[in-house]
Amino acid sequence: MSAIPQPLIELSQIRKVFRTSHGALTAVDSIDLIVERGSTIGLVGESGSGKSTVARMLLRLLTPTSGSIRILGEDVTGWSDKKLKPVRSMLQWVSQHPAAALFPNLTVGQNIMEPMRIHGIGMAQERQRKARGLLAKVGIPQEGFHAFPHELSGGQQQRVVIARALSVDPGCVVLDEAVSSLDVSVQAQILNLLQDLQEEMNLSYLFISHNLAVIRLVCDEVAVMFLGRVVESGKTREVFDHPLHPYTKKLLAAVPSFTPDGGVTQLDESSLLQGDPPSPLNIPSGCAFRSRCPYARERCAQERPLLRRVGTQDVACHFAEEIAAE
Known part of the structure; x- marks a missing residue:
């Protein structure tokens, strides 16, 4: 095995x-x-x-x-x-x-070689050879090796x-x-x-x-953070196509996109985040997102939602199943 x-x-x-x-x-x-x-x-x-x-x-x-x-x-x-x-x-x-x-x-070359010098990697000639190779790898012409950063x-x-x-x-x-x-x-x-x-x-x-x-x-994967906590995580495509936390839904609703006729999608004001997040010096009881959440109920003020598996994602919301059903 x-x-x-x-x-x-x-x-x-x-x-x-x-x-x-x-x-x-x-x-x-x-x-x-x-x-x-x-x-x-x-x-x-x-x-x-x-x-x-x-x-x-x-x-x-x-x-x-x-x-x-x-x-x-x-x-x-x-x-x-x-x-x-x-x-x-x-x-x-x-x-x-x-x-x-x-x-x-x-110089650019010295900038690239400096970490190798600090960590004792190779002799001076080897470091220069490696730095030039990396410069080529990232698409900078070799004459840039002796340039200074402000010249780029x-x-x-x-x-x-x-x-x-x-x-x-x-x-x-x-x-x-x-x-x-x-x-x-x-x-x-x-x-x-x-x-x-x-x-x-x-x-x-x-x-x-x-x-x-x-x-x-x-x-490949994404974790959505709100006020120091992960509120949703999973495979990026799954989270973006089927968000299960109200905060994730609000973030995605704020992203405009092009339409087939060459226009831009109109953002629905009611679907956007309203207000400012709470202060990290005074985090609310229960769910910290509840003051900005359209799904918030009494339970949200009393009980902090923990990350749990719902479908293909981990989500910290008491009503994730309800959101999934929508």
């Missing part, structure tokens, strides 16, 4: 509470997340829902208040920075601001950031709004590049984005 493959990354019941002058702020609450080799997991939700905090804990840039983080089955939650160094080469990050992510006083366009800078992330042969790359600051045509180029690199190098991605069309295009 063949052994069950070990997940690359496993977050179990992770929670992050920040202490502020106004009290405890729960940024992430009891999140479970599994990243398999070669897969792409999407995180979506409004600003402040906790997506980037989850990513920073996965990267071990933040330590969870509680819960565990396992890399290839090894619990790394309490590891020191020194012990984490090999783990950090496995986990790389591509942010939404490539110009800020690159060292402005280093935004799309080219993001390609360099991706090349730098790949320089240490990571298993997983966290992409935090990695294409949101780029022109639409450049976004398409970067997304195609990421998909090609994933297939070629068997990479795993954690993809954070407000753009639901991007998530649908690139992600």
Whole structure:
């Protein structure tokens, strides 16, 4: 009997509470997340829902208040920075601001080689050869090797950031709004590049984005976050085609699309999210979404809905079956 493959990354019941002058702020609450080799997991939700905090804990840039983080089955939650160094080469990050992510006083080639130098990968000549190979892989001409970041366009800078992330042969790359600051045509180029690199190098991605069309295009699975909690998760197509949580339905209703006659769908005001989310400093009892939910009833104020399997998805809503029946 063949052994069950070990997940690359496993977050179990992770929670992050920040202490502020106004009290405890729960940024992430009891999140479970599994990243398999070669897969792409999407995180979506409004600003402040906790997506980037989850990513920073996965990267071990933040330590969870509680819960565990396992890399290839090894619990790394309490590891020191020194012990984490090999783990950090496995986990790389591509942010939404490539110009800020690159060292402005280093050339493109030096930017790509710097992580290899830090992690002691190869001699100087080997690092240069690998950096040039990565530059070609991400579609930057070789004369760009000696250019400085400010001499490149935004799309080219993001390609360099991706090349730098790949320089240490990571298993997983966290992409935090990695294409949101780029022109639409450049976004398409970067997304195609990421998909090609994933297939070629068997990479795993954690993809954070407000753009639901991007998530649908690139992600195998998606987790929808609201106020620090996952309210729905499952295969991306299933979640997007048959949303079972009112919050997911509202997010999808806010996405315009083209019609066959060349127009754009009119957004129904009644189907859009109304009001602001509650403060994470004062999370309501029961379901935190109830103040904005058209299905809310007395039970929602008294009992917090837990994630449970409904059809093909996991959903945290007392009335998911009713929504499914619609």
